Amino acid sequence: MSRLQSMLINPVLNKEIKLRFRSFKNFLGIFLFLAICGAVCLAFIYIETQFSHDGFTASDSRNLFILLSMGQLGLIVFITPGLTAGAISGEREKQTLNIMLTTQQSSTSIILSKLFSSILFLILMLVASLPLYSIVFLYGGVSPQTVFVMFGFLLLTMLTIGSIGIMFSTIMKRTIISTITTYGFMLFLLVGTLIIFLIVLRLILGFSQGTPGTGQSNNILPYFVLMLNPAVSMFSSLQSNMFMYEFQQLGINWPLWVGYTIAYIVISLFSLLIAINKLRPNMKAKSKKMKKG
Numbered sequence: 190m191s192r193l194q195s196m197l198i199n200p201v202l203n204k205e206i207k208l209r210f211r212s213f214k215n216f217l218g219i220f221l222f223l224a225i226c227g228a229v230c231l232a233f234i235y236i237e238t239q240f241s242h243d244g245f246t247a248s249d250s251r252n253l254f255i256l257l258s259m260g261q262l263g264l265i266v267f268i269t270p271g272l273t274a275g276a277i278s279g280e281r282e283k284q285t286l287n288i289m290l291t292t293q294q295s296s297t298s299i300i301l302s303k304l305f306s307s308i309l310f311l312i313l314m315l316v317a318s319l320p321l322y323s324i325v326f327l328y329g330g331v332s333p334q335t336v337f338v339m340f341g342f343l344l345l346t347m348l349t350i351g352s353i354g355i356m357f358s359t360i361m362k363r364t365i366i367s368t369i370t371t372y373g374f375m376l377f378l379l380v381g382t383l384i385i386f387l388i389v390l391r392l393i394l395g396f397s398q399g400t401p402g403t404g405q406s407n408n409i410l411p412y413f414v415l416m417l418n419p420a421v422s423m424f425s426s427l428q429s430n431m432f433m434y435e436f437q438q439l440g441i442n443w444p445l446w447v448g449y450t451i452a453y454i455v456i457s458l459f460s461l462l463i464a465i466n467k468l469r470p471n472m473k474a475k476s477k478k479m480k481k482g
Contacts, residue, residue, distance in 0.1 A: 191449065208239070224392055226321050230253060230324050233249075234253070239447035245328055246287065246328070246330075247329040247446035249330075250331060251325075253324070254331045254335075257321065257325075259423065262343060262420060264314070265347045265350065266419065269308065269350040269354065270309065270353075270372050271356070272311070273304065273308070273352075273358065273371070274364065274370075276303040276354070277300075277303065277359045277464070277468065278358045278359075278361060278362060281362060282364060284458055290468075290469060297466045299468060300355060300386055300465050303355060304351050304355050304461070309418075312344070314460075315340065319340070335464075339426075342422075349454075350459040353375075353456070354462070355460065355464045356463050356464045357371050357374075358371075358471055359467045360428060360466065361465040371433060379419070382414050382415060383415070383418055386414045386415040386418075388409050393411065396474050409441055412441050412443065416445055416448030419449070422445050422446055425445040426446040
């Protein structure tokens with residue numbers, strides 16, 4: 190227990206939290222975020238009640254929940270790389286990384302502290318937006334369990350994107366390069382995976398239909414590609430009939446969110462392990478070079 194406490198509660202984490210949460214801009218950002226979300230909810234309800242004879246129904250409430258969830262996912266996808274991609278490379282550019290490495294903090298402690306301090310602001314924004322979902326509960330259509338499951342989905346996505354940003358920030362020396370690389374990787378997950386899925390699906394189904402005696406193709410490659418897409422995985426968990434026909438043609442009966450959860454946990458662990466191993470230079474290799482010199 191003491192080792193876990195020293196890993197999570199340490200000077201690096203305390204410094205990062207104080208620097209981030211003592212700024213007036215952060216609280217102004219939370220206020221603007223909640224104001225925009227609240228305005229969107231009220232505008233959505235107003236439009237539905239004005240142009241619908243049935244008023245605001247449970248189906249409309251579910252659509253509002255999907256709109257809020259997708260908006261928060263977009264916030265996570267586009268803000269998290271900017272918060273984490275410069276966590277280590279920024280210290281290197283300010284020439285404070287070597288000082289940090291001379292402390293008693295382990296590489297694991299430093300990486301996790303940087304990760305948690307970077308995404309803690311986004312977690313605060315998500316928690317602050319939970320009261321907005323009470324509007325959804327007033328009209329039904331969504332259970333509290335669905336809200337907490339979606340909150341866990343967003344947390345996993347945030348953790349994975351943050352881990353990828355920390356990994357690129359550790360590997361690359363310049364913050365601008367690591368930031369561009371992280372955003373490029375996220376663009377691939379959002380757009381590239383969907384394009385690859387549609388191309389592979391068309392090729393597989395076209396081949397199976399052109400082959401006599403084969404009405405169904407048992408190929409799970411499109412599933413593995415699409416499960417990396419956070420937007421599609423979230424929407425399919427809310428709309429279970431999404432891509433159901435295509436998956437049935439491929440002989441796949443697994444929900445997309447199952448593969449998404451497993452894949453993103455593996456990606457998070459893999460990214461953090463790379464960042465931890467690359468944070469400190471190999472002292473043995475350096476000593477050998479000094480001896481040869």
